[in-house]
Amino acid sequence: MGGHVMNARENLVRQALEGLEVSDGDLVRLHRDPDFVTRADPARDKVALVSGGGSGHEPLHTGFVGRGMLDAAVPGDVFASPNALQVRAAIEAADTGRGTVLVIKNYTGDVLNFNIAADLLSKTHTVETVLVDDDLATRSEDEGGPGRRGTAAVVVTEKVCGAAAEAGAPVERVRDLGREVVSRSATLGMSFQAPVNPLTGLRSFELEEGEIEFGVGIHGERGIETRPAAEAADLVESLTSPLVESLGLGRGAPVLAVVNGLGATHGLELSVAALELRRCLEGQGLRLERTLVGPYVTSLDMKGVSITLTALNDELAELWDAPVLTTALR
Amino acid sequence: MGGHVMNARENLVRQALEGLEVSDGDLVRLHRDPDFVTRADPARDKVALVSGGGSGHEPLHTGFVGRGMLDAAVPGDVFASPNALQVRAAIEAADTGRGTVLVIKNYTGDVLNFNIAADLLSKTHTVETVLVDDDLATRSEDEGGPGRRGTAAVVVTEKVCGAAAEAGAPVERVRDLGREVVSRSATLGMSFQAPVNPLTGLRSFELEEGEIEFGVGIHGERGIETRPAAEAADLVESLTSPLVESLGLGRGAPVLAVVNGLGATHGLELSVAALELRRCLEGQGLRLERTLVGPYVTSLDMKGVSITLTALNDELAELWDAPVLTTALR
Numbered sequence: 001m002g003g004h005v006m007n008a009r010e011n012l013v014r015q016a017l018e019g020l021e022v023s024d025g026d027l028v029r030l031h032r033d034p035d036f037v038t039r040a041d042p043a044r045d046k047v048a049l050v051s052g053g054g055s056g057h058e059p060l061h062t063g064f065v066g067r068g069m070l071d072a073a074v075p076g077d078v079f080a081s082p083n084a085l086q087v088r089a090a091i092e093a094a095d096t097g098r099g100t101v102l103v104i105k106n107y108t109g110d111v112l113n114f115n116i117a118a119d120l121l122s123k124t125h126t127v128e129t130v131l132v133d134d135d136l137a138t139r140s141e142d143e144g145g146p147g148r149r150g151t152a153a154v155v156v157t158e159k160v161c162g163a164a165a166e167a168g169a170p171v172e173r174v175r176d177l178g179r180e181v182v183s184r185s186a187t188l189g190m191s192f193q194a195p196v197n198p199l200t201g202l203r204s205f206e207l208e209e210g211e212i213e214f215g216v217g218i219h220g221e222r223g224i225e226t227r228p229a230a231e232a233a234d235l236v237e238s239l240t241s242p243l244v245e246s247l248g249l250g251r252g253a254p255v256l257a258v259v260n261g262l263g264a265t266h267g268l269e270l271s272v273a274a275l276e277l278r279r280c281l282e283g284q285g286l287r288l289e290r291t292l293v294g295p296y297v298t299s300l301d302m303k304g305v306s307i308t309l310t311a312l313n314d315e316l317a318e319l320w321d322a323p324v325l326t327t328a329l330r
Numbered sequence: 331m332g333g334h335v336m337n338a339r340e341n342l343v344r345q346a347l348e349g350l351e352v353s354d355g356d357l358v359r360l361h362r363d364p365d366f367v368t369r370a371d372p373a374r375d376k377v378a379l380v381s382g383g384g385s386g387h388e389p390l391h392t393g394f395v396g397r398g399m400l401d402a403a404v405p406g407d408v409f410a411s412p413n414a415l416q417v418r419a420a421i422e423a424a425d426t427g428r429g430t431v432l433v434i435k436n437y438t439g440d441v442l443n444f445n446i447a448a449d450l451l452s453k454t455h456t457v458e459t460v461l462v463d464d465d466l467a468t469r470s471e472d473e474g475g476p477g478r479r480g481t482a483a484v485v486v487t488e489k490v491c492g493a494a495a496e497a498g499a500p501v502e503r504v505r506d507l508g509r510e511v512v513s514r515s516a517t518l519g520m521s522f523q524a525p526v527n528p529l530t531g532l533r534s535f536e537l538e539e540g541e542i543e544f545g546v547g548i549h550g551e552r553g554i555e556t557r558p559a560a561e562a563a564d565l566v567e568s569l570t571s572p573l574v575e576s577l578g579l580g581r582g583a584p585v586l587a588v589v590n591g592l593g594a595t596h597g598l599e600l601s602v603a604a605l606e607l608r609r610c611l612e613g614q615g616l617r618l619e620r621t622l623v624g625p626y627v628t629s630l631d632m633k634g635v636s637i638t639l640t641a642l643n644d645e646l647a648e649l650w651d652a653p654v655l656t657t658a659l660r
Contacts (some may be wrong), residue, residue, distance in 0.1 A: 003522040003542065003559040005566075005599035005635055007606075015562075019601030022608045023589070058597035078598075189331075189359035192333040198598075209647035212333065229333040236335075259353070264594035264631050267388035268342060268408075268528075271349030276337075278352050287425060293353035301594050301633070305335055330660055 004198040012053045012198060013077050020062055024327045027066050031099035036074045036090040037062045043071055047165040050095035051103040051158055052087065053110050054079040056195075057218060060154065060297045061322070063328030067221070069162035070103075070326070078199050078300075079219045081109030087117035091125060098172030099126035103157055105150025106133035128171055130178030132157050134187040134308065136246055137190060137215030137224050149217050152260045152297040152308040154183035156320070163322035177319070179312060186246045186259075188239040189222070189306030191216040195263060195299050212231045214238065218262070218299040218306075232269075236276035236307065243309045244284060251285035256320060258308040265305055269296060273305050290320055296328065342528060343385045343407050350392055354657045357396050364413070366404045366420040367392045373401055377495040377504045378424035381433040381488055382417065383440050384409040386525075390484065390627045393658030399492035400433075400656070408529050408630075409549045411439030417447035421455060429456035429501030433487050433508060435480025436463035458501055460508030462487050464517040464638065466576055467554050469546030479547050482590040482627040482638040486650070489659070493652035505568040507649070510642060516576045517588075518569040519636030520553065521546040523627050525593060541612035544568065548592070548629040548636075562599075566606035566637065568624060573639045576616060581615035586650060588638040591625035595635055600624060603635050620650055626658065 002081070006012045014035065021030045029040045036052070051061045052074030061073035071094035076082040091100050104114045111131070118127040123273025133141070134153035135149055141147035161178040191213045194204040197220070207213060212235070215223030230238070249255065259274045261267075273294045281288045289312055290330070310316070335389045336342045338435055344365065351360045359370045366382070381391045391403035401424035408414040421430050434444045447458040462482035463470075473478035501508070521543045524534040526639030527550070534550025537543060542560070545553030560568070579585065589604045591597075604605070604623045611618045619642055629638070640646070 003540070003633075005562045005595065007561045007563055007601050007602065008496065012602065015605050016601035018596040019603070019605035019623070021605045022618075023601065023621045056596070058601075063597075167640060198596075210333070231337045232335045233337055263596060264633075265335065266386070266528075266593060266628065266630055267393075268346040268385060269387075271346035271353065272337065273335050273349070274352045275345050275349035287353075291353045293349070298596065300596055303333075303594075303631070 003135055009199045011148055012208050013075060028062065031093065034086040034089045036072055036086050037065050037071045038093055039055065039065055043096065044170060045096050045098060047098045047171045048096060048100040049091050049103065049162050049165050052082050052092050052102055053105050054081060056300045057297050059328035064158050064326050066326035067164050068322055069329065070323035078197060081113050084116035084120065087114050088120050091117060091121055091127060095125055099128065099172045101161055101171060101178060102127060102129045103154060103161065104129055104131050106131050106147055107149065107152055108146055126171055128175035130157060130175055130182065132182050134182065134185045135217065136186045136188050136242055151187045151189065151218050151262040152258050153182060153187055153310065155258060155296050156256065156308065156310050157181045159324065160316055160319045162324065163319035165289060178308055181316065184247065184311040185308060186243045187306055187308040188242060189216045189304060190214050190235060190239060191260060191262065191302055191304030193303040195220050195302040197300065216298060216304060220299060232272045232276050236273055237280050239307045240277060240280045243307065247309060247311050247312060249286055252287060254279060254287045254289045254312040255292040256310040256312050258286055258296065259291065259293040260297050260306045260308065262302040262304040262306060263295060263298040264303045265299040270305065276305060289317065333557055336528055339529045343405060346447050347405065357434055357657055358392065361423065364416040364419045366416055367395050368402045368423055369395055373426065375426050375428060376498060377428045377501045378426060379433065379492050379495050380420050380424050380430055382412050383435050384411060387627050388628045389658035391627060393430065394488050394656050396656035398496050398654035399485040399488055399659065409528060411443050414443040414446035414450065415488055417444050418450050421447060421451055425455055427456065431491055431501060431504045431508060432457060432459045433484060433491065433582060434459055434461050436461050436477050437596060438476055456503035457659055460487060460491065460505055460512065462512050464512065465547065466514045466516050466518050467573055481517045481519065482588050482636050483512060483517055483640065485588060485626050486515060486586065486640050487511045489654065490646055490649045493649035510513065511646065514577065514641040515638060516573045517636055517638040518572060519546045519592060520565060520569060521592065521632055521634030522543050523633040525550050525632040527630065546634060548627060550629060562602045562606050566603055567610050569637045570610045572606060573637065577639060577641050579616055579641060582617060582641040584617045584619045585611060586620040586640040586642050587618055588626065589621065589623040590627050590636045590638065592632040592634040593625060593628040594631040594633045600635065607637060619647065
């Protein structure tokens, strides 16, 4: 399964954050004890946008800190939520008096810790939340349980909210735009090979040669079905059609797509997926108007891909196109 | 070993190029029969910069096409040189009458085909060449054989030459700057796990658990030694110290470093490597003045990392800092 570039496992995340400051100290600043990352050049007089979650999904979220996107990112350990004191400190550092919007991926730990942080600051700060729950492979809250997982739609959410905040929108508007993105987005992922956790050295599940796992999460969760491998055209169609149906996209609908590499999937493969996605959408009469292709929400070294569709409108397209300057997106 | 997102293997590279146009059609344009990629918005009245080589190293070279870097990139099949007719067509498309500089990684097929193309155009075009041969794990030409392999120093070469061409430098100057970068650069790579070629489904070599391969190439070539795995600090030191010695870097020397992921190495790990590299260089009294950290010259899904050092001077630093707008670097 191979090793990893790391020192003692308990130092992996902290040292990676220190390394991010080495490579991108012009854009991001690491704050320590509690650990979080802010813009190197903090914004003034705008709504603050803060996100975070377990590490192992890089460039999410630290790579999206910068002008036009996040003001702060709060990393937990690998696949573990940050604690509420980290989140509170990040809000305090990022808030300029115009209020803060928290973008939270829907996992129990993240929801808990981000909401505790908001509660701790309720007397002094205006904190609104956007819950991202785009993963179609999981049940919606209406069906009972914790609801759908949050995956790559979080990138679209952070981009749109970040652009709105940068343009001076008030905190409720930034929140509402984020919630609108979530309601208009859905994601499905598949894997050829599960990730190996560097903290344990263990692969999260095993597949036989020629099998794929359909509907995987971004923490090495198994999917909803193990299927035979297929050509790219069929794979992409199997991921895309349920998204189109779930979002109720009719002919002529404008779509934004994120073709997301889950960690160890090569750029050649992601480009093939992008090509097949366009074919698939155009074959259904949809208009692929914006695409983002690359490893943006990874699951350590998982081999596989996820596809996120967002039903666009003119306002969301304009916010998507607004300038952004972060490590991972610019 | 897991599958790949691909259709018929003979279509992989062509479809990936078509997919690049889907994701980045605002920056790049695919030309077909023969296949090559140019800027979507071609430059006028400047020296043309053209590179290329086997596919499987993405984002190299197609991801570096754009303002301030390459005018055209010529992809071969996976790990196979493009042919001379592709290269000729790319030069003809990119040349604005100010001459062309070819950046060639030192592999027999690339050297052959790029030089044939230059010869075919010798009566009508001014074509200069820069040979990139930075891999310390291979023997220099003086020791006999084909000379050192070209690896990640090609990114620095393309960036510096591209900036000089954009600024209006004449063809000989762009060439000389490229050669200066090469003479001031050296690279070493290591691997935890060799890549699987999607065309054959085969892994290029096997390692036991707890072993690493030191001095690997970017085509699944074995290295110069199989060693026990080590912590990041030791790994990075073992890659860096031979580079410092080979380049004759003395105390206070300003250095540019590329910490390059070889395909399946996670961002967390690359950040740890960047941190350790800074410690290592500063421990030797060197000044790490510029860093580029990420998967820029991949070897399919190899797990591992390479480190490239370039001895900076003021002119090279300025060209490195010049604006660039490509898919992979901006």
